[in-house]
Amino acid sequence: MLIERAAKLDDEDPLRHLREEFDLDPGVVYLDGNSLGAPPKRVAGRVEQVVREQWGRRLIRSWPESWWTAPERVGEKIAPLVGAAPGQVVVADSTSVNVFKALVGAVRLAQAGSPERREIIVDAATFPTDGYVAESVAEMTGTLLRPVQVDEFDDVLGDRTAAVLVNHVDYRTGRLHDMPSVTAKVHAAGARVVWDLCHSAGVLPIELDALGVDLAVGCTYKFLNGGPGAPAFIYVPRELQPSFRQPLSGWGGHRDPFAMASAYDPDPGIARARVGTPDILSLLALDAALEVWEGVDLAEVRAKGLALTGFFIECVDELLGDAVEVVTPRDAWRGHQVSLRHQDARTLVADLTAREVIGDYRAPDVLRFGFAPLYNRYADAVQAARSLAELLTSRN
Numbered sequence: 001m002l003i004e005r006a007a008k009l010d011d012e013d014p015l016r017h018l019r020e021e022f023d024l025d026p027g028v029v030y031l032d033g034n035s036l037g038a039p040p041k042r043v044a045g046r047v048e049q050v051v052r053e054q055w056g057r058r059l060i061r062s063w064p065e066s067w068w069t070a071p072e073r074v075g076e077k078i079a080p081l082v083g084a085a086p087g088q089v090v091v092a093d094s095t096s097v098n099v100f101k102a103l104v105g106a107v108r109l110a111q112a113g114s115p116e117r118r119e120i121i122v123d124a125a126t127f128p129t130d131g132y133v134a135e136s137v138a139e140m141t142g143t144l145l146r147p148v149q150v151d152e153f154d155d156v157l158g159d160r161t162a163a164v165l166v167n168h169v170d171y172r173t174g175r176l177h178d179m180p181s182v183t184a185k186v187h188a189a190g191a192r193v194v195w196d197l198c199h200s201a202g203v204l205p206i207e208l209d210a211l212g213v214d215l216a217v218g219c220t221y222k223f224l225n226g227g228p229g230a231p232a233f234i235y236v237p238r239e240l241q242p243s244f245r246q247p248l249s250g251w252g253g254h255r256d257p258f259a260m261a262s263a264y265d266p267d268p269g270i271a272r273a274r275v276g277t278p279d280i281l282s283l284l285a286l287d288a289a290l291e292v293w294e295g296v297d298l299a300e301v302r303a304k305g306l307a308l309t310g311f312f313i314e315c316v317d318e319l320l321g322d323a324v325e326v327v328t329p330r331d332a333w334r335g336h337q338v339s340l341r342h343q344d345a346r347t348l349v350a351d352l353t354a355r356e357v358i359g360d361y362r363a364p365d366v367l368r369f370g371f372a373p374l375y376n377r378y379a380d381a382v383q384a385a386r387s388l389a390e391l392l393t394s395r396n
């Protein structure tokens with residue numbers, strides 16, 4: 001029954017043609033696009049062209065011809081995916097580094113008129129790097145770091161709060177946080193919010209401009225399929241750009257980098273969020289990968305992601321019963337992954353991988369399955385649930 005339903009859902013899927021854009025091994029059920037997106041077919045040829053032509057033939061001339069401004073150019077391709085008007089997103093550095101830049105920038109913005117704001121609130125369940133970086137930012141800025149569950153932000157937000165760092169989708173549970181409501185609460189307290197969009201960029205509509213979000217960062221190698229270690233992005237809205245002072249004042253963020261001036265004078269626009277020389281090969285691989293999104297309606301992507309994850313939960317309920325616990329919310333407050341809890345999660349994930357069903361494991365006991373609406377099928381959902389059911393049965 002589930003298999004027939006999956007076949008029908010796949011047939012009726014308005015996005016099914018997009019799978020053709022990806023270079024996927026037909027023997028593998030790939031459910032880890034939330035950790036490393038699959039490669040769009042066009043990327044390999046583009047990277048070869050960049051190496052042979054831009055690097056090989058144009059050599060150093062490629063910097064002024066196209067490379068130096070690539071971070072802004074590629075940023076403009078991400079902007080519509082996160083609800084940002086042009087001139088506000090740049091691709092640079094890693095997410096960890098951008099969290100650092102954004103959070104220090106947020107504290108400085110908040111303290112500009114209110115030096116008594118000496119607390120940073122961080123989502124207590126955050127992806128570790130965000131928490132580690134926040135701890136260092138707190139130490140450097142002389143603020144107090146308060147790790148708090150998102151549901152309890154109300155209890156701690158106040159006139160001592162400088163900045164709040166929060167994940168849009170929880171990497172472990174897949175829970176989706178309410179961006180409009182959290183942003184409004186932080187602003188009502190007079191503080192600044194930094195959203196981490198690592199697990200949501202590209203798979204659900206995001207309205208950074210409309211919500212008046214202060215700063216945002218995100219990965220490009222997850223659902224945006226930019227490739228391993230592809231550079232991350234950072235969003236700084238236009239009205240905050242003149243007062244956004246990030247801590248890594250490298251020459252890449254200078255108003256006139258090639259003037260080689262002795263004093264740092266930041267670019268008036270989004271380029272001030274840059275630091276040093278961009279990693280061109282990864283950046284241009286990402287540039288090619290992002291072409292896949294042209295003409296794709298994010299509302300449709302979101303609808304498919306909810307349907308796929310919902311269908312997978314149904315398969316799990318039916319085939320696995322209560323052998324596993326579904327950790328991910330069953331309502332619409334979830335991203336595009338389903339997390340299951342089982343005490344042997346680590347070995348189960350390894351055994352699934354041996355059967356070419358690839359999800360991942362998150363300590364201590366979570367099996368994670370990411371559903372990338374651009375290339376995952378309902379058939380993948382059934383197959384993963386069936387393989388897991390077989391594994392659990394064979395162990396009894």
Ligand SMILES: *Cc1c(COP(=O)(O)O)cnc(C)c1O
Nearest residue numbers: 094095096127129171196198219
């Ligand atoms: C994946 C992820 C990161 C990764 O940061 P890197 O600097 O790219 O290693 C950071 N934060 C969150 C929330 C993530 O999901």
